[in-house]
Amino acid sequence: MKVFVTGGSGYVGGPTIRALVRHGHEVTALARSDNSVTAVEAAGATAVRGALTDTDVLREQASRADAVIHLGMAGERTAEVDLAAAQAMQDGLADRGTYVHTGGTWVFGDTDGVADETHPMAPPALTAWRLDNEKQVLAHGGRPVIVMPGLVYGNGGGLIEAFYVDPARRDGELAQIGDGSTHWALVHVDDLAELYVRALDAKPRSVYVGVDDQNPTIAEVSRALAHAVGVPVKRIDLAEATERMGPIAEAFALDQQLTSAKARRELGWAPRHTDAVAELAL
Numbered sequence: 001m002k003v004f005v006t007g008g009s010g011y012v013g014g015p016t017i018r019a020l021v022r023h024g025h026e027v028t029a030l031a032r033s034d035n036s037v038t039a040v041e042a043a044g045a046t047a048v049r050g051a052l053t054d055t056d057v058l059r060e061q062a063s064r065a066d067a068v069i070h071l072g073m074a075g076e077r078t079a080e081v082d083l084a085a086a087q088a089m090q091d092g093l094a095d096r097g098t099y100v101h102t103g104g105t106w107v108f109g110d111t112d113g114v115a116d117e118t119h120p121m122a123p124p125a126l127t128a129w130r131l132d133n134e135k136q137v138l139a140h141g142g143r144p145v146i147v148m149p150g151l152v153y154g155n156g157g158g159l160i161e162a163f164y165v166d167p168a169r170r171d172g173e174l175a176q177i178g179d180g181s182t183h184w185a186l187v188h189v190d191d192l193a194e195l196y197v198r199a200l201d202a203k204p205r206s207v208y209v210g211v212d213d214q215n216p217t218i219a220e221v222s223r224a225l226a227h228a229v230g231v232p233v234k235r236i237d238l239a240e241a242t243e244r245m246g247p248i249a250e251a252f253a254l255d256q257q258l259t260s261a262k263a264r265r266e267l268g269w270a271p272r273h274t275d276a277v278a279e280l281a282l
Helices: 011-021 034-043 057-062 080-092 129-139 158-173 189-199 218-229 237-246 248-252 261-267 278-279
Strands: 002-006 025-029 048-049 067-070 096-100 144-148 152-153 174-177 187-188 206-209 231-238
Touching: 002 011, 002 057, 002 080, 002 189, 011 025, 011 034, 011 189, 025 057, 034 174, 048 057, 048 129, 057 080, 057 152, 067 080, 080 096, 096 129, 096 189, 096 218, 144 187, 144 189, 144 261, 152 158, 152 189, 158 174, 158 248, 158 261, 174 218, 174 237, 187 189, 187 278, 189 206, 189 261, 218 278, 231 237, 237 248
Parallel strands: 002 025, 002 067, 025 048, 067 096, 096 144, 144 206, 152 187, 174 231
Antiparallel strands: none
């Protein structure tokens, strides 16, 4: 298929383009800057200049594609730009192919045990905007599908690297929120890329959690990260974490255990990276 991708130069975008190409798809990717053009072309896509706010470009490129994967996120007016971009691409694609929209598992809030896509949503303030956007995407028409990644790790990037590993290298200690008994639902970036490819064949209005089903405790992850960096772990409370990290601390403090059984069952998705703690310790 001809697949149009936004966010192709990003952390998840590069592996997703490469996965699409491996599966024989022809990829066109939005690129806002010269560096973005270089990145998406290196991954195997044809670059199209534009930004997420260029809805005419998005609509036109979607109209030329057989499917769309929306990975991009604007730094300002995030909710507004995300929804306008999504609907422009849905309009361009119409009923001809699948539109894959990116959500996130933080919208579930604390899960109180292992949960799936049916769990009630109680997002932290940081991600509350997703609820209305995703509702409108599913109601907009065409063939929308939503992929909800867990906390993405791997290949030396992602939020864990930015908010835990890099500060630990700088500060000489790794901050752990709380006593470590809460859990994180994780997914390796390369496995997530494969899920996006498989989602192209999903039934319209399907929603899929993308996690590795291991759900380690924050203490296990913290020890692994601290080992990798060579620093001790320091427990901090949410107030101090918020001072250090900003609003994202509330999301990192969630206790989440999730299963991707639906994606495995319906899409045949089979994550290869199933020991995040071991990988993060390297």
